[in-house]
Amino acid sequence: xxxxxxxxxxxxxxxxxxxxxxxxxxxxxxxxxxxxxxxxxxxxxxxxxxxxxxxxxxxxxxxxxxxxxxxxxxxxxxxxxxxxxxxxxxxxxxxxxxxxxxxxxxxxxxxxxxxxxxxxxxxxxxxxxxxxxxxxxxxxxxxxxxxxxxxxxxxxxxxxxxxxxxxxxxxxxxxxxxxxxxxxxxxxxxxxxxxxxxx
Amino acid sequence: xxxxxxxxxxxxxxxxxxxxxxxxxxxxxxxxxxxxxxxxxxxxxxxxxxxxxxxxxxxxxxxxxxxxxxxxxxxxxxxxxxxxxxxxxxxxxxxxxxxxxxxxxxxxxxxxxxxxxxxxxxxxxxxxxxxxxxxxxxxxxxxxxxxxxxxxxxxxxxxxxxxxxxxxxxxxxxxxxxxxxxxxxxxxxxx
Numbered sequence: 001x002x003x004x005x006x007x008x009x010x011x012x013x014x015x016x017x018x019x020x021x022x023x024x025x026x027x028x029x030x031x032x033x034x035x036x037x038x039x040x041x042x043x044x045x046x047x048x049x050x051x052x053x054x055x056x057x058x059x060x061x062x063x064x065x066x067x068x069x070x071x072x073x074x075x076x077x078x079x080x081x082x083x084x085x086x087x088x089x090x091x092x093x094x095x096x097x098x099x100x101x102x103x104x105x106x107x108x109x110x111x112x113x114x115x116x117x118x119x120x121x122x123x124x125x126x127x128x129x130x131x132x133x134x135x136x137x138x139x140x141x142x143x144x145x146x147x148x149x150x151x152x153x154x155x156x157x158x159x160x161x162x163x164x165x166x167x168x169x170x171x172x173x174x175x176x177x178x179x180x181x182x183x184x185x186x187x188x189x190x191x192x193x194x195x196x197x198x199x
Numbered sequence: 200x201x202x203x204x205x206x207x208x209x210x211x212x213x214x215x216x217x218x219x220x221x222x223x224x225x226x227x228x229x230x231x232x233x234x235x236x237x238x239x240x241x242x243x244x245x246x247x248x249x250x251x252x253x254x255x256x257x258x259x260x261x262x263x264x265x266x267x268x269x270x271x272x273x274x275x276x277x278x279x280x281x282x283x284x285x286x287x288x289x290x291x292x293x294x295x296x297x298x299x300x301x302x303x304x305x306x307x308x309x310x311x312x313x314x315x316x317x318x319x320x321x322x323x324x325x326x327x328x329x330x331x332x333x334x335x336x337x338x339x340x341x342x343x344x345x346x347x348x349x350x351x352x353x354x355x356x357x358x359x360x361x362x363x364x365x366x367x368x369x370x371x372x373x374x375x376x377x378x379x380x381x382x383x384x385x386x387x388x389x390x
Contacts (some may be wrong), residue, residue, distance in 0.1 A: 022363045025273060029266035035259035044255065066344040102343040103291050115321070146380050147343055150305030151292030153384035155219040168220045169252040175381055176256045182309060183377035189345045190369030195363060197352040 004039050005030065007184065010069050011191040019195055024156055033184070040177050041077070048170035052083040054177060055162060056091055058135060061181045063095035064147050070185045087136075090128045094140060098122045102148030138164035139174060146178045204390045206294050209318035211301045212293070213312070218386040222248035237261045249385060260377070275360070275367035278308035279333050281367050285314065286337040287375035290322050295388035296379050332358040336365075337372035361376045 007030070013019045023030050040053060055078040062071040078084040078091065104119035122144040124137045132140070138161050145152055161171050203217050222245050223232065233239055235254025241247040250257045268284070271277050288297035301318055316324040322338045325331065332354045339347040342350035347369075355365050356385040382388075 003205075012251055018362065019366070024367050025363060026266050026270060026366075026370065027264050028270070032259045032262035036256060036263060039253075039255035050266060064343065103341065105292065108205055108207045108294075142384075146384055150380045150383040152339070155387075157384065158219045162220075172250060172252040172385070173256065175299055175384055176250070176253060176260065179229060179377040179380035180256075180260070182380055183373045186340050186345055186347075186373035186376055189368060190340060190347055190373060191366070193347055193349060194352055194365055194369070197349050198362060 005034050006073075007191070008188055010073060010184075010188045012069075012195065017195075018198065019191060026151045027084070030081075033187070036180050037075065037184070040173070040180060048167045049177075050083075051196050052078075052081050053136060053139065055081040055084050056087045057139055057174065057177060058181055059088070059091050060095060060105075060140055061147055061178050062185055063091070064144065065185050066099075068185070068189065070139055070188050074181075086131070090131050094124060094128060094132075097125060098140075098144050100148055103140065103150065105149035105152035107151060110118055122148075135189050136163045138166065142174075147182065177195065203387060205387055206298075206390050209289060209294055209297050209301070211298060211305060211315065211318070212390070213302075214385055214388040214390060216246050216295055216299050217389050218245045218249045220385065221251065223251060224248075235259055235261075237265075243279040245384070246386065250381070255291075257274065257355075260361060264374060264378070267367070267374050273363065275364040275371075276307070277306055279330070279364075280367055281307060282314075282317075282330060282333050283337045283371035284375045284378075285317060286322055286334040287372045288379055289342050290338050290341045291376070291379040291383070293375075293379040293383050295382050296375060298388070300375075327357040329360075333358070333368055337375075340369065340372045341376060343353050 003018060013023065058074040059078040062074045065071065075088065079088050100120045104117035106116045122141060124132060124140055129137050141162060142157055158171065206214060217223055225242055228242055232251045232254050235251045235257040236242055236247055237258060268280050281300045284300035285297055285304050288300060297318060301314050305314045306326055313326050313381065317326065326334065336347060336351040337349050355368065
């Protein structure tokens, strides 16, 4: 059985609709956006990044983009995942703490410095740290940076993740997950906007 | 380790990219990894040998990328897909991604000076109605929370884009919100 195409589902694209036909013209992109989702959320090997951690980071990242069908989907995924239900409330409160507007951050020092934009440097609240654990605390703080101020990223951030127990391979998959969701949430939003403008 | 010489301005010059964490050594790549790389020649790239630590995700990401940008049987001209990628990268602040896709935008549009103005002046540069609409839509999509709305659709339509071409803008700009975050956070560009 094939899993339903997740972007179509989240964007409300019905078979036979105009947008269904347009997406069919980029079949390889459509199928591989789906394969990206599956390889991130139904991986063959989750030893470097557990399924509950993936769902927690996904709920956090999509929640930071504001309430949407995508945010609801990943929040439900977290609630349904083994060891995930207990994380729903801490993730909800961290989303509320982390909400801001991006992109912001600093450029390399030089002529572009006039475009530097200051903003929230998010840290997990002290009282949530024990229930989230060191790995997720580091992951949420880095995910917030990736969502809102990716140009602030520095090599020291990699050391922080490694020190919190992330493997190099785990960091790669975690970064792909946050970056993929940044893509998916925008495609869904864009397609929904286009569908509404064509109705 | 080689010395990193990071660029401090946006440029159309060719840049290198240096990873902050360990890529897989070429000698350790298996057939599973080569499937993830899609093009075997990518084994020479530090960036792809890092991402190939998760080969299934890399393979799917690469094939998504190629179809969004290289499938030009119909839809938006390649130059304007590259413009969406360059504008997104300029706005998010990815000097490396912007360099690659600004070069492609110049090559396919033959409007190198306009592309350079996007890099020099930023996403507010006046590049004419059609390019302005593509840049503005890309910027709106790059914002968090996402600011893309009916006004962007109306503007793209006024500039002559049909719905299939608008989907190409949405795909291209959205994809660079994926690419920028990897390039910016796992390593850095070097001149």
